[in-house]
Amino acid sequence: MAKNLERVKKDGYSIEARERSQLLSVVLTGTFDMTATQDLQKFLEEVRAEVIATKPRELEMDVSSVYYLGSSCIKAFVSLTAALKAAPKRPLMRILTSSRLDWQELTFAVLARLAPDLVVVERVA
Amino acid sequence: MTSSPPRRVRFIKVEFAPSSGCLGSLVAVVTDFCRNVIDDPDVVFAFRMAAFELTENIVKYCSGDRATIEISVDNTSYGAELVLTAENQADTERLRDADERLLAGEAAEDPVAHFDKLVRDTLNSPNESRLGLGRLRAEADLTVSHQVKQDTISIQVRRRVLNAGSGDK
Numbered sequence: 064m065a066k067n068l069e070r071v072k073k074d075g076y077s078i079e080a081r082e083r084s085q086l087l088s089v090v091l092t093g094t095f096d097m098t099a100t101q102d103l104q105k106f107l108e109e110v111r112a113e114v115i116a117t118k119p120r121e122l123e124m125d126v127s128s129v130y131y132l133g134s135s136c137i138k139a140f141v142s143l144t145a146a147l148k149a150a151p152k153r154p155l156m157r158i159l160t161s162s163r164l165d166w167q168e169l170t171f172a173v174l175a176r177l178a179p180d181l182v183v184v185e186r187v188a
Numbered sequence: 189m190t191s192s193p194p195r196r197v198r199f200i201k202v203e204f205a206p207s208s209g210c211l212g213s214l215v216a217v218v219t220d221f222c223r224n225v226i227d228d229p230d231v232v233f234a235f236r237m238a239a240f241e242l243t244e245n246i247v248k249y250c251s252g253d254r255a256t257i258e259i260s261v262d263n264t265s266y267g268a269e270l271v272l273t274a275e276n277q278a279d280t281e282r283l284r285d286a287d288e289r290l291l292a293g294e295a296a297e298d299p300v301a302h303f304d305k306l307v308r309d310t311l312n313s314p315n316e317s318r319l320g321l322g323r324l325r326a327e328a329d330l331t332v333s334h335q336v337k338q339d340t341i342s343i344q345v346r347r348r349v350l351n352a353g354s355g356d357k
Contacts, residue, residue, distance in 0.1 A: 097244045098208050133240055138310050138317035145311050166233050169327045173307055 067116075068109050071102050078106045080113075085120040087113060087154070092128040100135040107143045115150055122147070122154045127161035127187050132170055140174055148178045155183065162186040199260035206250040206276070214257055215239045218272060221259045225352050226270065234328035235259070235272055238345045241320035242274035249286070251339070252277035261352050268352035275342040283336050290321060290334045290343070299325035 068080035068089075076093030089110060095103055114122055124140075126132070147153050158174065160167035168184060175182040200221050204210050218239035222232045239257070246255045255276035262269045278286065296302035303319070303326035310317050321343070324330045330345040 096211060096240055097247065098211070131236070131240060133244060134317045134320035134323060135244070137307075137319055137323070141307055141310055165230065166237070166327065170323075173304065176304055177307060 067113055068106070071106055073099070073102065075099070076102075078103065080106075080110065082113075082117070082119070086123060087117070087119045087121070088123040088125065090125040090128075094131045095129060095136040096131060096133045097135050100133070100139065103136050104139040104142075107139045111143055111146045114147060114154060118152050119154050122156045123159065124156065125159045125187075126167060126171065127159050127164070129167065130164075132167075137170065137173070140171075141177065144174045144178050144182060148181050153181055156181050158182065158184045159187045160184060162188055199258060201256060201258040203254055203256045205253055206247045206255050208244075208247050211240070211243055211247065214243050218257070218259045222270060225261050226349050227351070228349070231270065231347060231349055234324075234330055234347060235270060235345075237328050238272050238324055238330055241324060242272065242343060242345070245320060245343075246274055246276045249278050249282050250276040251279050251282070261349075262346075267348055267350070269346050269348050270352070271344060271346045273342060273344045275340060277339045278341055280339070283339070283341055286341055287334070287336050289318065290332065293322055293325060294332060294334075296325075302326065 071078040076091070076095055076099050079090050081088045081090075087110070110122070144156065147156060156174075158171045160171060168186060171184045175184050200217060202214060202217060204214065215236060219232060219236045222235045226232065243257060246257075255274070258273045260271050262271050293302060299322075303322040306319055306322040310319055321332060324332050324345055330347050332343065332345050334341060334343045
């Protein structure tokens with residue numbers, strides 16, 4: 064587990080981070096509606112701080128087991144993307160979406176449009 | 189004894205007291221209705237998203253103690269449409285703001301470009317995302333319209349559907 068990122072586990076969703084050589088990996092599962100916004104926002108702010116402190120080469124966000132992401136939670140991802148875009152040493156932000164859940168690619172594509180040099184959206188099995 | 193023909197379920201309307209605790213139940217009602225009338229996971233997901241976004245807006249901005257959400261299949265001259273309607277009271281300033289944002293979204297020729305602008309704008313809006321209504325056109329390919337009458341706003345999202353069933357699966 065990443066040192067400064069404590070796992071969040073609530074009824075309906077969870078967020079967890081792992082760190083290994085030059086890669087910070089964040090895994091989200093469940094339904095992220097308005098009731099998850101505060102936890103997600105706080106966690107992603109901590110991810111931003113961790114990235115700036117440890118300067119990993121890659122930030123991987125595995126959202127393939129997310130069943131819904133509300134607009135307030137999209138904003139949390141937008142804020143993270145904008146903050147990393149402005150960082151002096153930015154990692155590649157790789158977003159892993161499910162090939163079975165088409166909406167994920169559509170939803171996260173907005174981040175790639177916001178920061179095309181920073182964000183890659185990929186489908187996984 | 190002859191069995192009576194199956195009844196055609198064409199709408200469900202729910203009146204509720206706005207609270208985040210009822211979000212999941214309302215979304216489940218809308219999603220189940222859609223699954224019963226249409227065998228298209230993309231359309232079902234589009235209306236699930238709309239149910240979440242419209243209900244969350246009601247929970248955040250409703251000024252009254254009651255609101256309604258209705259999901260229906262409407263037969264039009266050009267085929268069947270699924271329609272989701274959310275109605276609630278709101279403060280004058282909130283109504284004006286919602287009206288302006290909805291008019292801009294409805295008039296936008298390119299829903300994706302409009303949504304991208306909202307995404308850039310949200311960075312200057314610390315407490316609100318203001319993305320929910322925009323994503324319904326950009327991501328879910330839904331037609332959005334609205335009406336403001338006195339202190340009440342009614343938002344409708346719709347999509348034409350093929351082979352809408354009777355709801356008696």
